[in-house]
Each structure stands twice: as C-alpha cells, then as structure tokens.
Amino acid sequence: MKKYLLPKTGFFYKANMHCHTTLSDGKLTPQEIKEHYKNKGYSVVAFTDHDIFIPHPELKDDNFLPLNGFEVEINQENTENIHAAKTCHICFVALNENITEQPMWNPEYLFGNAPKNAKLVKYNANEPFFKRPYGSQTISKMMHIGKQKGFFVTYNHPVWSLENYGDYINYTGMDAVEILNYSCARIGLTDSVTVYDDLLRAGNKIYALATDDCHTEPDIGGGFIVIKAEALTYSAVASALKNGNFYASSGPEIKELYFENNTLYYKCSEALSVTFTTDVRWADAHTAKTDLVTEGHFEVPDCCNYFRLTVTDSHGKQAHSNAYFTKDL
Ligand SMILES: [Zn+2]
Ligand SMILES: [Zn+2]
Structure with missing residues (x-):
C-alpha cells in the first residue's frame, strides 16, 4: 500500500x-x-x-x-x-x-x-x-x-x-x-x-x-x-x-515523498544529485547526467532501521527529508 x-x-x-x-x-x-x-x-x-x-x-x-x-x-x-x-x-x-x-x-x-x-x-x-x-x-x-x-x-x-x-x-x-x-x-x-x-x-x-x-x-x-x-x-x-x-x-524543494513495496519514491525541484542515507552502510545516489534529476526511487533494504533523502541543487544548496523508520511504515 x-x-x-x-x-x-x-x-x-x-x-x-x-x-x-x-x-x-x-x-x-x-x-x-x-x-x-x-x-x-x-x-x-x-x-x-x-x-x-x-x-x-x-x-x-x-x-x-x-x-x-x-x-x-x-x-x-x-x-x-x-x-x-x-x-x-x-x-x-x-x-x-x-x-x-x-x-x-x-x-x-x-x-x-x-x-x-x-x-x-x-x-x-x-x-x-x-x-x-x-x-x-x-x-x-x-x-x-x-x-x-x-x-x-x-x-x-x-x-x-x-x-x-x-x-x-x-x-x-x-x-x-x-x-x-x-x-x-x-x-x-x-x-x-x-x-x-x-x-x-x-x-x-x-x-x-x-x-x-x-x-x-x-x-x-x-x-x-x-x-x-x-x-x-x-x-x-x-x-x-x-x-x-x-x-x-x-533552497531545493521536495515535492512528493511516498513509500510503496519497500521502495521510496520522490519528486523534487531540479537537482544535481539526490542521495539516500540509512543508519547502516547502505546508501545510494541519483546523479544528473544530461538532464537534472526531478524524480526517482530507491529500494529500502531490510538491513536498515531508518532512511532519509537529501536533494542537492546546482548551487550546492540542499533539502533534507526527515528520517523515516521502517518499523513505522
Ligand atoms: Zn537563537
Ligand atoms: Zn541559540
């Protein structure tokens, strides 16, 4: 759900x-x-x-x-x-x-x-x-x-x-x-x-x-x-x-954030990178290639207790989501 x-x-x-x-x-x-x-x-x-x-x-x-x-x-x-x-x-x-x-x-x-x-x-x-x-x-x-x-x-x-x-x-x-x-x-x-x-x-x-x-x-x-x-x-x-x-x-905006089937989905303002951080040694990133990043999804692994998202724009400004604990989802 x-x-x-x-x-x-x-x-x-x-x-x-x-x-x-x-x-x-x-x-x-x-x-x-x-x-x-x-x-x-x-x-x-x-x-x-x-x-x-x-x-x-x-x-x-x-x-x-x-x-x-x-x-x-x-x-x-x-x-x-x-x-x-x-x-x-x-x-x-x-x-x-x-x-x-x-x-x-x-x-x-x-x-x-x-x-x-x-x-x-x-x-x-x-x-x-x-x-x-x-x-x-x-x-x-x-x-x-x-x-x-x-x-x-x-x-x-x-x-x-x-x-x-x-x-x-x-x-x-x-x-x-x-x-x-x-x-x-x-x-x-x-x-x-x-x-x-x-x-x-x-x-x-x-x-x-x-x-x-x-x-x-x-x-x-x-x-x-x-x-x-x-x-x-x-x-x-x-x-x-x-x-x-x-x-x-x-600076940057997080426009949408939801969790479904052990996956975190996001939409954001134009970003150079979007990173996915957890409490354990499991992290991931989406980095702009020809187009800036505006949406995507990350798998949320079983090994983590919480995860959070960071959006970085081309001026180096950042948006940080709160942390979400997997047990609460
Ligand atoms: Zn003060
Ligand atoms: Zn103070």
Whole structure:
C-alpha cells in the first residue's frame, strides 16, 4: 500500500522556526520580522526570543501565522575564557496557541532587552525560579518539561555551542535538531547532518530543522522548513510539526515523498544529485547526467532501521527529508 511520507493532501507553507526580535537581542521588531519574511514568501515564523515567552497573535493575518516560542540557554561556567565555555540552546515552540505560561522561568538568566520586557511574560509565580546548571541532567529535564507542557522542543546549533557527541548523545526529550542554523553557518560555525544521524542511530526518533536564528536582516532566508498542512491555522501547522510533515531546506524543494513495496519514491525541484542515507552502510545516489534529476526511487533494504533523502541543487544548496523508520511504515 502506498504510504505518503509528506501528506498527499494539503498545502506547503515555508517557515522559519527560530528568530529573535528587539524584545530580546534582535535588531528587528516583531512587525519588521513579519514583513521581511512575508516578502520572501514565508507563511510561518516561530518567534523564539531569549527566555521571554511572548505570543504575537497581533501579527496573524490570512497569509501569515506567528508561532509562539522562546529559546533558553544552559551555560557552562568557565570564568577563565567565556568563549571556550560550552552552552546548550533549546527552542520551545507552543503546539497550542492557548499555552501562555513560560514553564521554566528564572529572571536571573535574562539579557539584552529581555529584562525590560520581563513584565510581559506569564509564569507560575507559585513555583520557585528554575535553576539550570550546565549538564545533561538539566538539559534533558528541560526538554522533557517542555514536551510535557505542550511545546515542540528543538536542540539548536550544536557547533556554535561547542557541544560534541559526548554531550548531545546524553540528551533525551528533543523533537528535532537543527542541521542548519543560518546565522551560525554564515559566520563559519556550520552545523551538519551528521549530528542528526548520530542521534537517530542512538534510537531517537526526531526530526531535522533548518532555521535562520535571525537577529539581523542578513540572517534572513538561509534556512527554512517547508510544512505540509491542511490549512494555515495554528492547530493544523502544530499538528504537521508534531507529525513530522515537513522537510528542511536551504533552497531545493521536495515535492512528493511516498513509500510503496519497500521502495521510496520522490519528486523534487531540479537537482544535481539526490542521495539516500540509512543508519547502516547502505546508501545510494541519483546523479544528473544530461538532464537534472526531478524524480526517482530507491529500494529500502531490510538491513536498515531508518532512511532519509537529501536533494542537492546546482548551487550546492540542499533539502533534507526527515528520517523515516521502517518499523513505522
Ligand atoms: Zn541559540
Ligand atoms: Zn537563537
């Protein structure tokens, strides 16, 4: 039976899942962010200012959906050289627009313009301020709390954070990892899809994100996801995120993806190559000869637990599907 990996019905919506505004340390106001992204054909932006969870329902219109979120950082204390201290950044994006409380509030961690805007944040005043000593225990705990409170939890820019395999392999509770964070990549701190495979091979069923993490205008438009959802409503987009109905990209499009008779079928925008990656030493590629690649299929072998697709265009830009586990198909 044909199983659609990107839903057969619905619409594609371009989304940036990570950005900062003048409410914390960004240079653009929420309204300016909306205008820039709308002009570039985006329909969805998740507003993820540092620690201050401030929903932006006022930005919603027929063609634009703001998602409500915030980013936290868990910093290693290293007084000798602050630039050598490891850190872990996590975005929490609410999967329901009725969620209004920041569940791990502690004003001691605010910086930039965030202290000035702390009064706009709702939190449970009966709970003690949430302390965050750096380490996998704190990080996993925060990821689990976020998930339990109804947020989509993303592990951000491991390279910029100076985190490596020995760190992130111990984190549990994330929904997705950034394989491209454009604001980090454009200054040379470039993440890679290898981290995604490391986490998948360890048994984490998670998704891949490309984001801008925009703080200034030049950060806009380098990394995005394309969500396939029934409508541009908070609930439809949140459900698509939760179910992994999206792909990550810096340019190319994945137009269709389905699985039938142990075979993965795809359609994509014009590509120089399309590669097929698994958790084991089984991989394959379709490479352009006279014509660029726009469709094809790969056999999915019994020896793999998951597979994923990468589309590379003639500018070297890539689209990455999420990973699909054969047991779920
Ligand atoms: Zn960050
Ligand atoms: Zn950020």
